[in-house]
Amino acid sequence: MERITVTLGERSYPITIASGLFEEPASFLPLKAGDQAMLVTNETLAPIYLERVKHALEQTGVRVDQVILPDGEQYKTLSVMEQVFTALLQKPHGRDTTLIALGGGVIGDLTGFAAACYQRGVRFIQVPTTLLSQVDSSVGGKTAVNHPLGKNMIGAFYQPASVVVDIDCLKTLPARELASGLAEVIKYGIILDGEFFVWLEEHLDELLALDNKAMAYCIRRCCELKAEVVAADEKEQGVRALLNLGHTYGHAIEAEMGYGNWLHGEAVAAGMMMAAETARRLGQFSEADVARVRTLIARAGLPVTGPKSMTPESYLPHMMRDKKVLAGELRLVLPTAIGQSEVRSGVAHEIVLAAIADCRG
Amino acid sequence: MERITVTLGERSYPITIASGLFEEPASFLPLKAGDQAMLVTNETLAPIYLERVKHALEQTGVRVDQVILPDGEQYKTLSVMEQVFTALLQKPHGRDTTLIALGGGVIGDLTGFAAACYQRGVRFIQVPTTLLSQVDSSVGGKTAVNHPLGKNMIGAFYQPASVVVDIDCLKTLPARELASGLAEVIKYGIILDGEFFVWLEEHLDELLALDNKAMAYCIRRCCELKAEVVAADEKEQGVRALLNLGHTYGHAIEAEMGYGNWLHGEAVAAGMMMAAETARRLGQFSEADVARVRTLIARAGLPVTGPKSMTPESYLPHMMRDKKVLAGELRLVLPTAIGQSEVRSGVAHEIVLAAIADCRG
Numbered sequence: 035m036e037r038i039t040v041t042l043g044e045r046s047y048p049i050t051i052a053s054g055l056f057e058e059p060a061s062f063l064p065l066k067a068g069d070q071a072m073l074v075t076n077e078t079l080a081p082i083y084l085e086r087v088k089h090a091l092e093q094t095g096v097r098v099d100q101v102i103l104p105d106g107e108q109y110k111t112l113s114v115m116e117q118v119f120t121a122l123l124q125k126p127h128g129r130d131t132t133l134i135a136l137g138g139g140v141i142g143d144l145t146g147f148a149a150a151c152y153q154r155g156v157r158f159i160q161v162p163t164t165l166l167s168q169v170d171s172s173v174g175g176k177t178a179v180n181h182p183l184g185k186n187m188i189g190a191f192y193q194p195a196s197v198v199v200d201i202d203c204l205k206t207l208p209a210r211e212l213a214s215g216l217a218e219v220i221k222y223g224i225i226l227d228g229e230f231f232v233w234l235e236e237h238l239d240e241l242l243a244l245d246n247k248a249m250a251y252c253i254r255r256c257c258e259l260k261a262e263v264v265a266a267d268e269k270e271q272g273v274r275a276l277l278n279l280g281h282t283y284g285h286a287i288e289a290e291m292g293y294g295n296w297l298h299g300e301a302v303a304a305g306m307m308m309a310a311e312t313a314r315r316l317g318q319f320s321e322a323d324v325a326r327v328r329t330l331i332a333r334a335g336l337p338v339t340g341p342k343s344m345t346p347e348s349y350l351p352h353m354m355r356d357k358k359v360l361a362g363e364l365r366l367v368l369p370t371a372i373g374q375s376e377v378r379s380g381v382a383h384e385i386v387l388a389a390i391a392d393c394r395g
Numbered sequence: 396m397e398r399i400t401v402t403l404g405e406r407s408y409p410i411t412i413a414s415g416l417f418e419e420p421a422s423f424l425p426l427k428a429g430d431q432a433m434l435v436t437n438e439t440l441a442p443i444y445l446e447r448v449k450h451a452l453e454q455t456g457v458r459v460d461q462v463i464l465p466d467g468e469q470y471k472t473l474s475v476m477e478q479v480f481t482a483l484l485q486k487p488h489g490r491d492t493t494l495i496a497l498g499g500g501v502i503g504d505l506t507g508f509a510a511a512c513y514q515r516g517v518r519f520i521q522v523p524t525t526l527l528s529q530v531d532s533s534v535g536g537k538t539a540v541n542h543p544l545g546k547n548m549i550g551a552f553y554q555p556a557s558v559v560v561d562i563d564c565l566k567t568l569p570a571r572e573l574a575s576g577l578a579e580v581i582k583y584g585i586i587l588d589g590e591f592f593v594w595l596e597e598h599l600d601e602l603l604a605l606d607n608k609a610m611a612y613c614i615r616r617c618c619e620l621k622a623e624v625v626a627a628d629e630k631e632q633g634v635r636a637l638l639n640l641g642h643t644y645g646h647a648i649e650a651e652m653g654y655g656n657w658l659h660g661e662a663v664a665a666g667m668m669m670a671a672e673t674a675r676r677l678g679q680f681s682e683a684d685v686a687r688v689r690t691l692i693a694r695a696g697l698p699v700t701g702p703k704s705m706t707p708e709s710y711l712p713h714m715m716r717d718k719k720v721l722a723g724e725l726r727l728v729l730p731t732a733i734g735q736s737e738v739r740s741g742v743a744h745e746i747v748l749a750a751i752a753d754c755r756g
Contacts, residue, residue: 068722112473116542123544128720151512153718154539154550155630178515181477183484189515190551269516357514359489361429 036254040173040261042268045193049173049257051250055200056086059094062159064195065132067095072127074118074145075136076105079163082206087136087161099125103141107288107298110140110180112188118148132157132195138164138211139171139298143186146177150192160194163203165215166299169222169256170277172197174264184355185285191269199257201249213335214299216241217280219252220330221306222259225276228373230255235326238333275358275377279367280305283390286352287340296341303336304393311389312381313368323372339395346390350383397615401534401622403629406554410534410618412611416561417447420455423495423520425556428456431488435479435506436497437466440524443567448497448522460486464502468649468659471501471541473549479509493518493556499525499572500532500659504547507538511553521555524564526576527660530583530617531638533558535625545716546646552630560618562610574696575660577602578641580613581691582667583620586637589734591616596687599694636719636738640728641666644751647713648701657702664697665754672750673742674729684733700756707751711744 035052048063055061065071071091075084080102091098101121103114122131133156135145142160149158162172178189204212219241223231233255234241240248260277267274284305287296310327313319328338340349358365358377364386365379396413409424416422426432432452436445441463452459462482464475483492494517496506503521510519523533539550565573580602584592594616595602601609621638628635645666648657671688674680689699701710719726719738725747726740 112477116473119542119549120544123542123548123716126544126716126720128723129718130721151549151551153548154537154552176515181480181484183481183487187484187514188480188512190512191515355484355487357490359487360491362489 036250038254038257038261040193041265042193047194047196049197049199049261051199051201051253051257053200053202053246055198056083056090056202059090061198062091062094062096062134062196065091065094065096065159069132070097070127070130071099071132071134072118072122073098073100073134073136074103074141074148075100076103076141078105079137083136083163083203087134099127103144107140107180108292110144112179115144115148115179118145119152122152129153129156132159134159134161136161136163137167138162139167142167142172143176143178143189146175146192146194147179147189150177150190155192157195160197162197162199164207164211165204165253166211166218168199168201168253169215170218170260172199173257173260175268184352185288187355199253201246201253204244204249209335210297212242214297216334217299217303217306217331217336219256220334221277221279221302222256224306224327224369224372225279225367225375226259226263226373227255228371230259231330231372235330238330242334275365276367276375278358279369279375280309282353282356282358282364282366283308283340283349285356286349287344289352290344290348291341300337303331303334304338304340307331307338307393308340308389309366309368311392312366312386313370315385315389316368316381319369319371323369326372337395339393340390342395344394346387346394349390350387353386397611399615399618399622401554402626403554408555408557410558410560410622412560412562412614412618414561414563414607416559417444417451417563420451422559423452423455423457423557426452426455426457426493426520430493431458431491432460432493432495433479433483433488434459434461434495434497435464435502435509436461437464437502439466440498444497444524444564448495460488464505468501468541469653471505473540476505476509476540479506480513483513490514490517493520495520495522497522497524498528499523500528503528503533504537504539504550507536507553507555508540508550511538511551516553518556521558523558523560525568525572526565526614527572527579529560529562529614530576531579531621533560534618534621536629545713546649548716560614562607562614565605565610570696571658573603575658577695578660578664578667578692578697580617581688581695582638582640582663583617585667585688585730585733586640586728586736587620587624587734588616589732591620592691592733596691599691603695636726637728637736639719640730640736641670643714643717643719643725643727644669644701644710646717647710648705650713651705651709652702661698664692664695665699665701668692668699668754669701669750670727670729672753673727673747674731676746676750677729677742679729679731684730687733698756700754701751703756705755707748707755710751711748714747
């Protein structure tokens with residue numbers, strides 16, 4: 035078992051990573067006998083995991099209710115979140131309840147935001163079941179739902195009480211979703227850790243084959259990197275913005291193509307290529323490094339170009355709604371080397387458009 | 396001009412109380428030239444105040460947009476809040492925008508919660524236009540919307556950057572709304588400040604006649620009391636719960652009768668009588684003090700009984716959804732004297748039911 039702590043003073047919390055955690059009642063600390071909890075999951079995952087997790091919790095003496103939501107990014111909305119509140123109020127659950135997010139990023143983001151809002155804040159536990167949520171969205175307390183005009187536009191910074199990562203979940207994950215998670219894994223290498231990028235170049239095939247040892251190391255390293263960034267900048271006023279590499283471009287793809295048609299990691303992969311090309315055109319990132327990024331992304335089974343149907347111009351209105359925009363000016367995360375990156379404002383729109391054109395499908 | 400500070404470390408903020416503030420560009424600090432802001436108000440208030448406030452802001456060089464919501468507690472919902480997000484995203488407004496809540500408690504609660512959630516948190520300014528919001532809901536950072544199954548069940552603790560109280564607003568306030576505000580004023584006297592209760596007994600007629608000097612003192616004293624409580628217990632883990640006197644009973648009335656049919660202060664007034672009777676039946680509050688509370692509430696033009704149509708039993712399911720409920724047990728705010736109160740759990744339901752029956756209309 036691997037355990038990391040996200041250091042945030044009184045709100046510090048553990049991330050536990052291992053195989054077989056769902057069979058262990060102790061995995062779901064700090065829940066204890068007599069506590070009340072609401073499991074939130076989706077229709078796809080409920081038949082696979084719900085009874086196992088409920089059984090483990092009930093063995094501990096926790097009273098568990100459940101709410102099962104439809105599956106998909108298009109359901110990450112305020113109105114679907116209201117179903118969680120309805121379930122909580124019907125029982126009813128008090129301010130001392132705990133929400134458990136059992137699922138991928140959609141369930142984690144929505145449940146975390148519901149926990150932030152229900153009675154102005156109740157405890158929640160992240161139980162991420164996809165690689166993407168295990169290495170990224172379950173750690174760090176960013177919670178949100180989407181608005182028709184922009185992704186993750188409505189949310190809160192709200193930290194979980196614990197994150198429980200059972201890597202056995204990846205065995206039932208569709209290949210496309212596994213690849214989507216690898217996009218965020220590769221992102222950590224590009225923005226923060228050149229050695230980890232090299233490790234990925236050497237071990238990507240083991241990750242694709244779900245080798246237990248390689249996968250546990252990979253998830254642990256990503257969580258460590260994310261935990262460091264979050265501890266340094268919980269509310270994204272500085273370094274945390276680097277975790278957005280590829281996301282400003284990628285969110286435009288997701289918004290334009292309709293949420294759920296392009297997976298988040300796929301859009302981020304194409305977006306990272308656009309960021310790399312933007313950096314190259316600015317003279318701060320070499321052609322050789324662009325090629326290394328492209329090769330690794332392609333080996334992971336991820337797109338290195340955006341959708342054919344989207345003109346470069348069609349990205350901009352979406353990009354201008356990015357949360358990093360300040361005083362009407364775009365701010366982009368751009369690599370300066372493999373393992374190093376910066377937030378840059380004042381990049382000419384023509385360069386951004388040309389870089390997007392470089393990556394048109 | 397009266398100015399009080401709510402002391403919350405980095406998140407401390409001023410409350411400014413005076414007549415004529417809407418004509419003063421400087422009232423809306425910390426907004427400055429070049430800032431972007433979104434005024435949120437309702438259909439009733441827009442014709443009276445919108446242009447004046449916009450004009451003052453535009454004189455400062457603030458770029459102001461507006462969103463006008465329907466008027467009424469029944470519109471304090473997630474779906475109406477989504478209209479605010481739509482307006483913000485259509486312009487678009489970035490993370491550096493400021494929301495301005497121009498209105499009563501409904502506008503303040505909804506706009507504050509929208510500010511807490513938009514892009515995971517933007518700045519907001521409270522500009523309360525009703526007595527109730529001036530003395531209570533605009534101070535302290537409790538924001539929320541309602542759910543069909545319970546009032547204020549979805550929200551956040553989120554502090555404004557400033558509160559601007561122009562007492563001239565009270566001149567256009569319907570008498571029933573003025574009385575509703577006086578319910579919260581009387582509440583402060585009962586729970587925290589016996590001297591202020593005596594002052595109210597002596598000056599209630601001046602308040603009902605909107606005497607400027609008496610009203611400014613009254614609002615200032617209520618804000619001071621609230622600011623002290625909030626500074627001591629921002630997230631309602633202790634003393635802040637006292638501010639809920641009458642609310643557990645009152646929320647049951649509002650929920651059962653349909654939000655908006657009974658005004659919040661009217662329901663709280665009847666609820667305070669039920670709390671007083673509960674305390675009397677427990678032997679901790681004298682009959683003479685019950686009578687003083689009843690007399691003052693009645694003089695303010697407020698109900699001292701609940702709706703005839705509600706049986707005592709019909710209150711309980713609503714009361715059990717109260718946010719103070721812990722481990723399935725009701726916790727009630729009860730007076731122990733005029734100017735002193737406590738949170739008490741373990742009160743037998745029969746006593747609660749009998750006290751409600753004492754106050755049946």
